[in-house]
Each structure stands twice: as structure tokens, then as C-alpha cells.
Amino acid sequence: MNMAQRVLMKGNEALAQAAIDAGCRCFFGYPITPQTELAAYMAKQMPKVGGVYLQAESEIAAINMVQGAAAAGVRAMTSSSSPGISLKTEGISYMCGSDLPALIVNVQRGGPGLGGIQPSQADYWQATKAPGHGDLHILVFTPSSVQEMVDLVGKAFDLADKYRMPAMILADGLLGQMMEPVEIGGKEVPVPAAKPWAACGHRNQREHNIVNSLYLTASELEDLVKKRFERYREIEAKEPLCEAYLVDDADIVVAAYGAAARIAKAAVRTARERGIRAGLLRPVTVWPFPKKDFQAAARHASRFLCVEMNMGQMVDDVRLAVECSKPVGFFGTTGGVIPTPAQVLEQIENLSGGAR
Amino acid sequence: MITIVCGHYGSGKTNFALNLALRRRAGGGEMTLVDLDIVNPYFRSSDYARFLEEKGVRLIAPGTAGTTLDAPALTPGIGAAIGGGGDVIIDAGGDDAGAAALGRFAGEICARGYEMLYVVNRFRIQTAAPADAAALLGEIEAASGLKATAIVNNSHLSGLTAPADILDGLAYAKAVAGLTGLPLFASTVPAALAGAPELAGYDLFPVEILVKLPWN
CATH class of the missing domain: 3.40.50.970 (Thiamin diphosphate (ThDP)-binding fold, Pyr/PP domains)
Structure with missing residues (x-):
């Protein structure tokens, strides 16, 4: 060890x-x-x-x-x-x-x-x-x-x-x-689980395994x-996994994963300091997608904002998860451009009725 | 004076080179920082071009730096800077692969005289044993055709660095210095920790954390 x-x-x-x-x-x-x-x-x-x-x-x-x-x-x-x-x-x-x-x-x-x-x-x-x-x-x-x-x-x-x-x-x-x-x-x-199906030589002790x-x-x-x-x-x-950050009372729920979630989290923190009830749902598995976490948030949130480093891909899964019960907006950068916390904050502020 | 900053990738060469350039520039005289990293396209000196310009430090970077082109090409300005009269700091790429580009200029560098600082961080997993750090220096020296002249102890744990980690790093740096037969040029401390009472009495080199992540 x-x-x-x-x-x-x-x-x-x-x-x-x-x-x-x-x-x-x-x-x-x-x-x-x-x-x-x-x-x-x-x-x-x-x-x-x-x-x-x-x-x-x-x-x-x-x-x-x-x-x-x-x-x-x-x-x-x-x-x-x-x-x-x-x-x-x-x-x-x-x-x-x-x-x-x-x-x-x-x-x-x-x-x-x-x-x-x-x-x-x-x-x-x-x-x-x-x-x-x-x-x-x-x-x-x-x-x-x-x-x-x-x-x-x-x-x-x-x-x-x-x-x-x-x-x-x-x-x-x-x-x-x-x-x-x-x-x-x-x-x-760890000793990995036994794999009785593995094609690793039958040594005349069992039937052939065929993969x-x-x-x-x-x-x-x-x-x-x-x-x-x-x-x-x-x-x-x-097996779905998801981190919920300040989501319990959130009005605006940001959805982001990976590096974009780090940026979104910084923006959510600043939004809270400015009195906006923002939260972050961060899928840790995207297949299986954590639908239940989004459905639960949709009961109190007025809208969602998906932040990604692409032209809008996970946003589809967010819309499907909440069955379009609430508006799901999108903000993204692509081609290797990284969004800034300030840009995401601006999006959150716009959704909450402008800067305060 | 030509100063080369070399080391294991992720040891903090770029952050140290930026700090050293700013400190020496503040002392007067011309200062040129050469980004000689032809290996890693991320987190490199040339990301700080505008910042350095504001501080009066001239930056020479490969023409492809920051463009997303993965082309390991060197700009002619590097040779001119090395052959010129002003102070130059060269931020080399990581490990022996990164140091190989130095070999192209080894003749000119030797002719002018140089110091080569080997940056070590006790918390980098592949050089956490002093013997591994000493072995890597041998590879860097072989690839670059240049010899290190001193050790820079840059032991830290990013945002989790505590005064005890700095003291821990000092013992490590002394071991690396002993194995390589090199003097200790400096031992860094994040500027925010420089006033910690546990570190009183130690001669440390405060560094600003200039290499940042997008959410910091």
C-alpha cells in the first residue's frame, strides 16, 4: 500500500x-x-x-x-x-x-x-x-x-x-x-470484480468464452x-451524480459541468452577494443525466441558464429533464474561448431583471 | 546577464520567471523575457504580454504562442536578444523536452555567460524525492547543453499552501542542493504568506501569484 x-x-x-x-x-x-x-x-x-x-x-x-x-x-x-x-x-x-x-x-x-x-x-x-x-x-x-x-x-x-x-x-x-x-x-x-466471461484461456477447464x-x-x-x-x-x-450549490431556494438555476462549472460557480457566488437568488446544478455524470435534480429545482426556480464551452449542447438535456416546464436559456463560448465569471454574472443579472 | 529558468513542468517556472523579471525591471535597466516554451500551449509567459508591457518588460515569444497553433517554431528575435547587451530572462519549457530548444542557443549563451536556475517544487509528484529532482536536472542539462548554476525552491501547494509547507520545502531544497552540488538561489513564498510569524527570520523570496485560473 x-x-x-x-x-x-x-x-x-x-x-x-x-x-x-x-x-x-x-x-x-x-x-x-x-x-x-x-x-x-x-x-x-x-x-x-x-x-x-x-x-x-x-x-x-x-x-x-x-x-x-x-x-x-x-x-x-x-x-x-x-x-x-x-x-x-x-x-x-x-x-x-x-x-x-x-x-x-x-x-x-x-x-x-x-x-x-x-x-x-x-x-x-x-x-x-x-x-x-x-x-x-x-x-x-x-x-x-x-x-x-x-x-x-x-x-x-x-x-x-x-x-x-x-x-x-x-x-x-x-x-x-x-x-x-x-x-x-x-x-x-483494488482487486477488480471476477470476470467469468473473460476470454483469457479456458485451459480445458470450461467452455470457450466468446467476445x-x-x-x-x-x-x-x-x-x-x-x-x-x-x-x-x-x-x-x-447512478446519476450531481452537485447542487445554493439551489434549495434558488430562483435562477445555472447548469454547467467541468471547467465551465468552476466559472459559473464564481458567478453564482457574486450574484448571491448582490442579492440574486442564484444556484448551480453541476452534473457529475452527463450520461446518466441527473434528471431528478433538475426536476426538483424546476419546482421552485423561475428559469434555468445553461453555461457551456460550446454552442449549446447540454442545454437540450436540461430542457428535456425539466420537460420545458421552465424557460432554459443558454450562454456559451466556443473554439477554445473560455467564458469569464463576469460574462456569466451579466447573464444571471439580465435574467433577474438587470444589474442591481 | 542571461538568466535561464528551467525545471520540471508544473514546478512554477513561469510564475517565478515573471516575478523575477518584474523585480529586476523595478531595479532599473532593460529587461527582456523570452518565452522559450515550445512544448506546452497553456499557462505560459506569453499569456501575460500586455501585463508585461505595462510594467516595461519586453516579451519575446514564438509567433505561434497564444494562437492555438501547435507549431514548435522559434522566432529570430530570441537570437538577437541573447546576442544583445540587455538583461534577458529565458522561461524554458518543462523537463528535458522543453529544455531541448535551449540547445539551439547554447553556444551564444555560453559565449555571453549565464546563470541557469533550476526550479523545484517538493509537492510535484514526479520530483517529490530529491533524487528524482536531481536526476531530472541531469536530463535537462544533457538536452540543453547548459549547466545549472543554482536551485530555486518553489515548493507550494497552490491555494492550500501553509507556512509548514514552506518550511517542509526548505528541507527538501537543501537535499536537492546537496545532491546536485548547487547553491540555493532563492526560496519562494506566496506574497500573501510572507508575513506569517512561523516564517520570521527566514530569507524568503516573496512571489505574487500571477499565473491564474479563469475563475480566480
Whole structure:
């Protein structure tokens, strides 16, 4: 057991160390700004714990290596940034279709296309609606501090194993690059749950395990997908996570995740100082989306304001969650531009009838 | 005088280089700050161009800095500054990869004479052991073709830094200095903590926290 340490870490490093602490021993990746420190950290540290770090020839190769390792029952992981995640979507879909657990990190940058290298949240739709082709979901966690990155990595691996599906940490360049003090380590490396389905050699002791996503009989595939969706419904009931900040009596509820939530929180604090009853709902999972928290807030709030580093993506989920019972406004910046607390405050003040 | 600020990425090189540039500029004379980071596109000296200009510090940065272009290109102005007569502080990129760009100018820098300050932070996980910090310096020196002349102890825990952490960092810095055979150039303390009674009697270098997050 390693001692718990209080250290200063970059988000990207913290994600890597937390994965090692969670028992991940296989990392396959390919460098891309702004997530490269994660892979670089793994390259240095994995050999020290007897793990595998492999820089693949491409993102597509890396995700397929993750698929292979996951099929063999190993805790495996890959990381990239937006354009690289697009390349991985085929492998993610295959893993969903084969019921394989693994962790994928997306340190988002501006898009579409090669886009830019500054922080963004423009892959929300991709992560929550279509991380690959077919009827599928993956678990999506949205940390908003370096400490929360540490705390969510182990949880993401555990839930991925429990529900046999890929999990994603949806971060952004700001969270990946910034430094914050964290408490890390100090726990036994967990023994992952038994995986009796793993294709890791039957040694003539059992039947073959087959890991596969190809089903040529329509009814057989339909049955399988329907069973998988029963699992998704269970996850939607049990696993949503959300932080509520000053929401209990809030008239204006700001919705934001990740780095945008840090900015929104600063704005909400100032709005309160100016006598505006503002609050913040910060989804920590965006799939499953914390619908109940939004429905509860809709009972007393007069309106919502969604703040994102994109052109308006999560705002759709907020509107669906409150079933359009209250107006849901949007404020965002995109392309790598980061909103300021003052800009968000101005939006809150306008909603509450102008500056006071 | 040419002053090079090098170190592990995230050790606080940029914040220290900015503080040193402002302090020396306030003492009179021309001051040029060279942003030589060709590795990290975030949190770098060239983000503070306007601020530095107001304070009378000339900034030389790669033409691509702050543009979201991921192109590790060096501007000709760097060579001119190094070859000129004024005081220059070079904010190098992190680790050996970041220091490699220094190698391009090693001949000119050696010809003029230089000091190279190795910034360490006891709370950075990959250099938390003095031996790891000393080993990394060897890699930086090999990549840059230059030798460090002193240690800068910049041990801190960001917003959670307490006086005890500063004292903890002093012992660490002495160990790194012992292993590398280098003197301690300065030990920093966040300006807000400089007056803490626990730190009375210590010769510390107060630094303003200039490298900030958007919500600070």
C-alpha cells in the first residue's frame, strides 16, 4: 500500500496516477495536445508497477488494443483529445456491442475537424448521444477539479466493470492542463470484480468464452440490445451524480459541468452577494443525466441558464429533464474561448431583471 | 546577464520567471523575457504580454504562442536578444523536452555567460524525492547543453499552501542542493504568506501569484 500524499498535480497526471491506483495495468494511447501529459506519465510510471504502456501507431489501433485487453478481463484504458476520440468511436461501439468494460478519457479541445488546441466542451453530444454507431450508451463522468478527476477514475472503472460497458471521463484542456493540490493514493490497489466471461484461456477447464458483437439473426440481436437497455434503465435510475450549490431556494438555476462549472460557480457566488437568488446544478455524470435534480429545482426556480464551452449542447438535456416546464436559456463560448465569471454574472443579472 | 529558468513542468517556472523579471525591471535597466516554451500551449509567459508591457518588460515569444497553433517554431528575435547587451530572462519549457530548444542557443549563451536556475517544487509528484529532482536536472542539462548554476525552491501547494509547507520545502531544497552540488538561489513564498510569524527570520523570496485560473 502506498501512503496518501498531498501533492500538486496537473489534471492529466492525476487521471493517470488515479488509474494506476485503481488497478489499471494496460494503457494504450497516442499523443495529442492537450492530453499528452497523461500518456507521458503512463510511459514513465506503468513500467514501475509492472504494467503495460504502449504508444500505438494510431488512435484506432489504441482503442482496439483496449478492446483486446478488456476482452481478456484486464483493466484497460486509453486517452485522447477530441479528434482522436472521433477515431476511437468504432472501437467504442464494438466494445458496447461486446459488453466490455474500459476507461476512455477525452481531454476536449476545440473542433470540429482538427479545430484548435485550447479547451472546449464541444464533444458533449458525441459523448452522451453517439459515442459510436448503434443503439448504445457509455457512462460519462464530468469532473470539475483535479481532485474530482482522481476520485472519479476509480468509480468509472468500478461501474464499467459492474455494468460491463465502457466509461468515459469527459474533461477539457483547462482541467487537463491546470494544477491543483490533491490527496492521492493511500488505498490498497483494488482487486477488480471476477470476470467469468473473460476470454483469457479456458485451459480445458470450461467452455470457450466468446467476445463478439456480430449477430446476423435480427431477432437475436434485438433481444440482446433490449436486454442491454434494461441495464441502461437501471443505470439511469441508480447512478446519476450531481452537485447542487445554493439551489434549495434558488430562483435562477445555472447548469454547467467541468471547467465551465468552476466559472459559473464564481458567478453564482457574486450574484448571491448582490442579492440574486442564484444556484448551480453541476452534473457529475452527463450520461446518466441527473434528471431528478433538475426536476426538483424546476419546482421552485423561475428559469434555468445553461453555461457551456460550446454552442449549446447540454442545454437540450436540461430542457428535456425539466420537460420545458421552465424557460432554459443558454450562454456559451466556443473554439477554445473560455467564458469569464463576469460574462456569466451579466447573464444571471439580465435574467433577474438587470444589474442591481 | 542571461538568466535561464528551467525545471520540471508544473514546478512554477513561469510564475517565478515573471516575478523575477518584474523585480529586476523595478531595479532599473532593460529587461527582456523570452518565452522559450515550445512544448506546452497553456499557462505560459506569453499569456501575460500586455501585463508585461505595462510594467516595461519586453516579451519575446514564438509567433505561434497564444494562437492555438501547435507549431514548435522559434522566432529570430530570441537570437538577437541573447546576442544583445540587455538583461534577458529565458522561461524554458518543462523537463528535458522543453529544455531541448535551449540547445539551439547554447553556444551564444555560453559565449555571453549565464546563470541557469533550476526550479523545484517538493509537492510535484514526479520530483517529490530529491533524487528524482536531481536526476531530472541531469536530463535537462544533457538536452540543453547548459549547466545549472543554482536551485530555486518553489515548493507550494497552490491555494492550500501553509507556512509548514514552506518550511517542509526548505528541507527538501537543501537535499536537492546537496545532491546536485548547487547553491540555493532563492526560496519562494506566496506574497500573501510572507508575513506569517512561523516564517520570521527566514530569507524568503516573496512571489505574487500571477499565473491564474479563469475563475480566480
